[in-house]
Amino acid sequence: MTDISEDVLKQVITVRKSDSHKGNYGRILLIGGSENYGGAIIMATEAALNAGAGLIATATHSINLTALHARDPEAMYIDYRDPKLADLIKKMDVVVCGPGLGMSDFAKRILLMLKNNTNEKQIIVLDASALDLIGEDHSLLPLNAGHIIMTPHQMEWQRVSQIKIPYQTDAANIEALASLCPKKNITLVLKSNHTHVYSENGEVMVNPLGNPGMATGGSGDTLSGIIGGFCAQFGAKFETILAAVYIHSLAGDIIYQTNYVVKPTQISKLLPQIMKKYSSLN
Ligand SMILES: NC(=O)C1=CN([C@@H]2O[C@H](COP(=O)(O)OP(=O)(O)OC[C@H]3O[C@@H](n4cnc5c(N)ncnc54)[C@H](OP(=O)(O)O)[C@@H]3O)[C@@H](O)[C@H]2O)[C@@H](O)CC1
Ligand SMILES: Nc1ncnc2c1ncn2[C@@H]1O[C@H](COP(=O)(O)OP(=O)(O)O)[C@@H](O)[C@H]1O
Ligand SMILES: [Mg+2]
Numbered sequence: 001m002t003d004i005s006e007d008v009l010k011q012v013i014t015v016r017k018s019d020s021h022k023g024n025y026g027r028i029l030l031i032g033g034s035e036n037y038g039g040a041i042i043m044a045t046e047a048a049l050n051a052g053a054g055l056i057a058t059a060t061h062s063i064n065l066t067a068l069h070a071r072d073p074e075a076m077y078i079d080y081r082d083p084k085l086a087d088l089i090k091k092m093d094v095v096v097c098g099p100g101l102g103m104s105d106f107a108k109r110i111l112l113m114l115k116n117n118t119n120e121k122q123i124i125v126l127d128a129s130a131l132d133l134i135g136e137d138h139s140l141l142p143l144n145a146g147h148i149i150m151t152p153h154q155m156e157w158q159r160v161s162q163i164k165i166p167y168q169t170d171a172a173n174i175e176a177l178a179s180l181c182p183k184k185n186i187t188l189v190l191k192s193n194h195t196h197v198y199s200e201n202g203e204v205m206v207n208p209l210g211n212p213g214m215a216t217g218g219s220g221d222t223l224s225g226i227i228g229g230f231c232a233q234f235g236a237k238f239e240t241i242l243a244a245v246y247i248h249s250l251a252g253d254i255i256y257q258t259n260y261v262v263k264p265t266q267i268s269k270l271l272p273q274i275m276k277k278y279s280s281l282n
Helices: 009-014 039-048 062-071 085-092 103-117 128-136 154-161 170-180 219-234 238-256 264-279
Strands: 026-031 055-060 076-079 094-096 123-126 146-148 187-189 197-199 204-206
Touching: 009 238, 009 264, 026 039, 026 085, 039 055, 039 062, 055 062, 055 085, 062 076, 062 146, 062 204, 062 219, 085 103, 094 103, 094 219, 103 128, 123 128, 123 219, 128 154, 128 219, 146 170, 146 219, 154 170, 154 264, 170 187, 170 197, 197 238, 219 238, 219 264, 238 264
Parallel strands: 026 055, 026 094, 055 076, 094 123, 123 146, 146 187
Antiparallel strands: 187 197, 197 204
């Protein structure tokens, strides 16, 4: 078990090439935000945008459209009830599914649609309600994806793995991960005050940063968007995921120096500045 170090940011975040275009930085779709949880998918979208994803689409309940575009007009929108969502999923490099999705039968159908339209080139980030639905039915895991990243907090991981919170040791978590995903194309980001990240090969890295100011609804939704945005640009290497976890808490710590509470949207706002700094250090 080793701490994630600052070096991973220098390694992962590179200077952009002059002759690049938005297609070079990945197409990402974020799915979630039922009637009462629109904020979750908007925060995830804003995080993916500020983390640098090239093209962003958000599939959510239509009630969230005005709020989404008022905050982030850069994101395209599709009603998550639109049957064309299946085709859109197929075109994406990265799909983040779950923030604010809820636990309805409709949400279950969305996960099934995701599973049925995912291919081996794609990276799927599963968070929040998506994980709770998978906890109820493991067959909803999109195992044909190129890479799956699960980002549960401890209770969500308990629901998925059946390992109760006090018994979530590294050894137990690695065993549960292998049995969930025998192809081993999976990374587990187990969130807590010191998030542990588990690679497909059983490597464990611990996030040394973060603070209790981040204990605010939406911090995890923001992390899922950052992970998605980083994977869209830099690929789903283990280091990319570590860099996303690290920068989320680094931003949180910078804000916490002068603020009692860290609003998740402030984390997103700070990302481009931090990324600029580290891009010139590699
Ligand atoms: N603005 C919005 O739209 C927002 C929408 N959101 C959306 O809401 C949906 C439900 O997600 P959720 O995370 O709020 O609820 P749930 O999964 O029941 O977890 C809470 C339970 O777990 C327990 N717990 C134990 N350890 C824990 C730990 N380390 N970290 C956290 N919890 C821990 C905790 O224990 P207790 O509080 O009793 O100590 C409690 O019993 C989901 O779709 C999400 O995206 C939110 O993102 C907020 C902003
Ligand atoms: N006390 C804390 N110290 C460090 N990080 C924290 C603390 N509390 C919460 N966080 C971070 O905030 C995020 C919370 O995720 P989650 O519970 O999924 O939030 P939400 O679903 O409300 O968006 C995680 O990344 C976690 O590591
Ligand atoms: Mg969450």
